[in-house]
Amino acid sequence: MTSPEPKAYLSSLPLYVPGATRGAGEDPVVKLSSNESALGPSPNAIKAYQEYGNSLQRYPDTNCNFLRDALAEHHRLHPSRILCGNGSDQIVDSLTRLFAGDGDEVVFCEYGFLRFKLGAIACGATPVAAPEVNGTASVDALIAAVTERTKVVLLANPNNPTGTYISKTELTRLCAALPSEVLLVLDSAYAEFVFAENYSAGIEFVEDAGNVVMTRTFSKAYGLAGLRLGWAYGPTKIIEVFNRARLPFPVSGAAQAAGVAALHDEEYLQEVITHNTRALHWVADRARKLGVPPLPSVTNFNTCKVGESGSSLALAALEFLASRNILVRPLEPYGLDNYLRVTVGLDRENEKFIDALGTFLNAEAARG
Helix, strand or coil: CCCCCCCHHHHHCCCCCCCCCCCCCCCCCEECCCCCCCCCCCHHHHHHHHHHHHHCCCCCCCCCHHHHHHHHHHHCCCHHHEEEECCHHHHHHHHHHHHCCCCCEEEEECCCCHHHHHHHHHCCCEEEEECEECCEECHHHHHHHCCCCEEEEEEECCCCCCCCCCCHHHHHHHHHHCCCCCEEEEECCCHHHCCCCCCCCCHHHHHHCCCEEEEEECCCCCCCHHHCCEEEECCHHHHHHHHHHCCCCCCCHHHHHHHHHHHHCHHHHHHHHHHHHHHHHHHHHHHHHCCCCECCCCCCEEEEECCCCCCCHHHHHHHHHHHCCEECEECHHHCCCCEEEEECCCHHHHHHHHHHHHHHHHHHHHHC
16 A cells, blocks of 8 residues: 655654653653753743733734834844744744755754754755864855855854854854855854853844844743744845745744743843853863863853763763763764763752762773
């Protein structure tokens, strides 16, 4: 008996595996595997979400007008050039599908977000990974990877899973080198955590060019990962095409309400950022002292080098931590088999992670 057959190239599409959620047994876990907010969402966002329960019989605003107006006011942007979606990864994926297809190429960094590669394969395009230098995107490599078949360049800045970023100067060089017909998507999911003077989330590049889109998320600093809420700022022509192709109701009403409330609670956002900045450096400092140095991160996670490539020490550490109900992210799928990505948690969670990792490393050293 015959059955419907999907497009042939989908047979090679790997399944995206998110961060672990379950540990050993039924005891509570320390979940440091998904770059979620340590402090959670603003109480105001929780209240807005709960109050929206009285309107669940109504369809949400298809254009996310109140949310777009709030974003425009907060970031001093024009609301007509903002679109909202079911998480920024959904927006990036949709942009890839809109502008690339069979026979085209999609360029991204060697250790870029895994969904970039999967999204390219899913639309029939060829994924092209540009080499990085010391865990950081190389503009020279990205430019060299662009050919006449390139339709989209995807750049997470800061990058996940490395936590590194490239400067505004390097972004300027990249934008100037790309052909005007190639779409550059700047995924700035971690922008709220970056305070380096030479960093740009991408707003000025969108305003200066017709082929640049910046995407952002409410999942990280705003702690709304469970609601799936992201947004993008781009040229009018691209925003209009996106809106014509999207589904009628891309964002739930509850997510829109919580997003507006989160944006207005700037005091709470500062609490989140203050905690993250302090805790990020605390974990990094102690990881270095344990001999597992992290890459230089400006995000809400540390990517720690555990042994040498091929040594299996990182895998052993991962399993030991999981046995203690401490969940971190293995990076073998990214080609970083000797690295573990560790989200910034609450102070007690960070301390538990460092203590357990120290116990493991001391035992390994004693074993010789």
